[in-house]
Amino acid sequence: MAEAQPQKPLSALRIDRSAAPLKRRRRLRWLVPALLLLALVILIAIPLSRRAPTVRVVEVREPLPGEQQTELSAAGYVDSRRRSVIAPQIPGRLVDVTVEEGEPVKAGQVIARLDDRDARVLLERAEAEVRAAEAGLAAARAQAANAQRTTLRTRNLAKxxxxxxxxxxxxxxxxxxAMEELNxxxxxxxxxxRARExxxxxxxxxVVRAPFDGTVARKLADEGAVLAPAALEGTNLGGIIELVDLDALEVExxxxxxQLSLIxxxxxxxxxxxAFPDQAFPAxxxxxxxxxxRxxxxxxxxxxxxxVPRGALPDMGAKVSFLRExxxxxxxxPKARPPRVPADAVVQAExxxxxxxxxxxxxxxxxxxxGQRVGEEVALEQGPPAGTQVVVAPDVKKLREGRRVKVEAGSG
Structure with missing residues (x-):
C-alpha cells in the first residue's frame, strides 16, 4: 500500500502578489516614452499636413495684335526723316533766339539773329563802291563819246x-x-x-530761318554765344536748335x-x-x-x-512686328482678342x-x-481678366478653395 503524500501547508497555495507591482513598473517604463513619441509625431504631422503646397503659376495674358500673322520681330528707336541741327551760315555772336524747346515752327520762320553790325558796314561800303563805279562808268562813256567824235572829224580832215x-x-x-576804259x-x-549782292x-x-516745318527738339545755344558754322563727325559746333519734323516719324x-530675306x-x-505698351500702330x-x-x-x-501717333517722339524705344499678311x-x-492661358491650366470640374x-x-x-485653341494656349471667352495668376497643371488632389499655397520661384 502506497504511502500517503504529505500535504502542503495552506500558506503555499496563496498567490504571491509582490511580483505584480514590479511588472507594472516595467510596463510603465516603456509606455511613457511611447506615449511621448506618439505625441511628438502628432505635433510634427499636424503642421506638415497644413503646410502650403508649392504651385507653378502663369498670368492670364492678352495676346498682342497681329501675333498670329507675325513673321519676325525686331527692336529699334523712333527717328524722323527730317531732323537737323540748325546753324548759321556765317560765324558770329548770337544776339537773339526767338523760339523755345517744344515750340512748333514754320518753314522760313526766324529762329535766331546774329550781330549784324559788321555785315551792315560791309554792305554800306559795297554800296559806295557801286556808286563810285557807276560814276567812273559815266565818265568813261563821256570820254569814249568824245574820242569817237574826234576820230570821225580827224578822218575827214585826213581825207x-x-x-x-x-x-x-x-x-x-x-x-x-577810251573804248577800253569804257569797257x-x-x-x-x-x-x-556783285560785291554789293x-x-x-x-x-x-x-538772320537764321527754319528750313522746314517742325518742332524745336533742343535749344543748343543762348544769346551771347559765338557760333561757327562747322560740323565735325555729325556734331554741329555752331548749332542753335535741333529741329525735328514730327509728321515724318519712323522706326529704325x-x-x-x-532674316533680311523675310522683309x-x-x-x-x-x-x-x-511709351504706349497697350497700343499697336499700323505701319x-x-x-x-x-x-x-559688322x-x-x-x-x-x-x-x-x-x-503718326500723337505723343510719339524721336528716340523712343520701339518694337516692330513684321507681318506675313x-x-x-x-x-x-481688344474685344476681338480674348485673353489666353496655357491649355494645361484648365481642368474639368463637375x-x-x-x-x-x-x-x-x-x-x-x-x-x-x-474658346479657340492657339498652339499651347486656349482663349478664355469668359473667366479671369488678363494679369490674373492661375495654376499650371494643378494637382487637384492637393488643392482646395481657400487653401494657402506658395508660388514656385520664377513662375508667374
Missing part, C-alpha cells in the same frame, strides 16, 4: 589832206584807249554790284542679316512703342539701309507709321472647365468658358 596821216593814227589810238568801267560796275547776302545770313529697327519694301508691320516697311553693322551683323530697316479689320480691337486662381497666396476655383 582832205589837211592833216598828216600820223596825226590820224594818234587820234585813232586815243579813241581805242573797264563797265566791268568795274559789274564787280561792284554778296554783302546783302552776308547781312541776310545774320535692327534686323539680323540672316520686303511695303510689307505690313505693327509698331509697339514702349509699312520703307527702305532697308544698304549697309551692315559688330552686330544687323541691318537697319526703316518702318513708317501709316498715321495684312491684318483683319478687327485685329486692333460644373465644367475651371482654373485655379491664386490671389494673395490663397486658392480660388473659377469657372471659365474656353
Amino acid at each position: 582832205q589832206g589837211v592833216i598828216p596821216r600820223a596825226q590820224l593814227l594818234d587820234v585813232e589810238t586815243a579813241g581805242s584807249a 573797264a568801267a563797265n566791268a568795274q560796275v559789274v564787280v561792284a554790284v 554778296a554783302a546783302r547776302l552776308q547781312l541776310s545770313h545774320t 529697327a535692327e534686323v539680323s542679316e540672316e 520686303q519694301p511695303g510689307q505690313h508691320a505693327l509698331i509697339f512703342l514702349d 509699312r516697311v520703307g527702305t532697308v539701309r544698304p549697309a551692315i553693322d 559688330s552686330k551683323a544687323t541691318a537697319t530697316v526703316m518702318v513708317r507709321f501709316q498715321s 495684312a491684318l483683319p479689320p478687327d485685329a486692333l480691337d 460644373n465644367g472647365p475651371t482654373v485655379w486662381v491664386v490671389k494673395d497666396g490663397l486658392l480660388d476655383q473659377q469657372p471659365v468658358v474656353v
Whole structure:
C-alpha cells in the first residue's frame, strides 16, 4: 500500500502578489516614452499636413495684335526723316533766339539773329563802291563819246589832206584807249554790284530761318554765344536748335542679316512703342539701309507709321512686328482678342472647365468658358481678366478653395 503524500501547508497555495507591482513598473517604463513619441509625431504631422503646397503659376495674358500673322520681330528707336541741327551760315555772336524747346515752327520762320553790325558796314561800303563805279562808268562813256567824235572829224580832215596821216593814227589810238576804259568801267560796275549782292547776302545770313516745318527738339545755344558754322563727325559746333519734323516719324529697327530675306519694301508691320505698351500702330516697311553693322551683323530697316501717333517722339524705344499678311479689320480691337492661358491650366470640374486662381497666396476655383485653341494656349471667352495668376497643371488632389499655397520661384 502506497504511502500517503504529505500535504502542503495552506500558506503555499496563496498567490504571491509582490511580483505584480514590479511588472507594472516595467510596463510603465516603456509606455511613457511611447506615449511621448506618439505625441511628438502628432505635433510634427499636424503642421506638415497644413503646410502650403508649392504651385507653378502663369498670368492670364492678352495676346498682342497681329501675333498670329507675325513673321519676325525686331527692336529699334523712333527717328524722323527730317531732323537737323540748325546753324548759321556765317560765324558770329548770337544776339537773339526767338523760339523755345517744344515750340512748333514754320518753314522760313526766324529762329535766331546774329550781330549784324559788321555785315551792315560791309554792305554800306559795297554800296559806295557801286556808286563810285557807276560814276567812273559815266565818265568813261563821256570820254569814249568824245574820242569817237574826234576820230570821225580827224578822218575827214585826213581825207582832205589837211592833216598828216600820223596825226590820224594818234587820234585813232586815243579813241581805242577810251573804248577800253569804257569797257573797264563797265566791268568795274559789274564787280561792284556783285560785291554789293554778296554783302546783302552776308547781312541776310545774320538772320537764321527754319528750313522746314517742325518742332524745336533742343535749344543748343543762348544769346551771347559765338557760333561757327562747322560740323565735325555729325556734331554741329555752331548749332542753335535741333529741329525735328514730327509728321515724318519712323522706326529704325535692327534686323539680323540672316532674316533680311523675310522683309520686303511695303510689307505690313505693327509698331509697339514702349511709351504706349497697350497700343499697336499700323505701319509699312520703307527702305532697308544698304549697309551692315559688322559688330552686330544687323541691318537697319526703316518702318513708317501709316498715321503718326500723337505723343510719339524721336528716340523712343520701339518694337516692330513684321507681318506675313495684312491684318483683319478687327485685329486692333481688344474685344476681338480674348485673353489666353496655357491649355494645361484648365481642368474639368463637375460644373465644367475651371482654373485655379491664386490671389494673395490663397486658392480660388473659377469657372471659365474656353474658346479657340492657339498652339499651347486656349482663349478664355469668359473667366479671369488678363494679369490674373492661375495654376499650371494643378494637382487637384492637393488643392482646395481657400487653401494657402506658395508660388514656385520664377513662375508667374
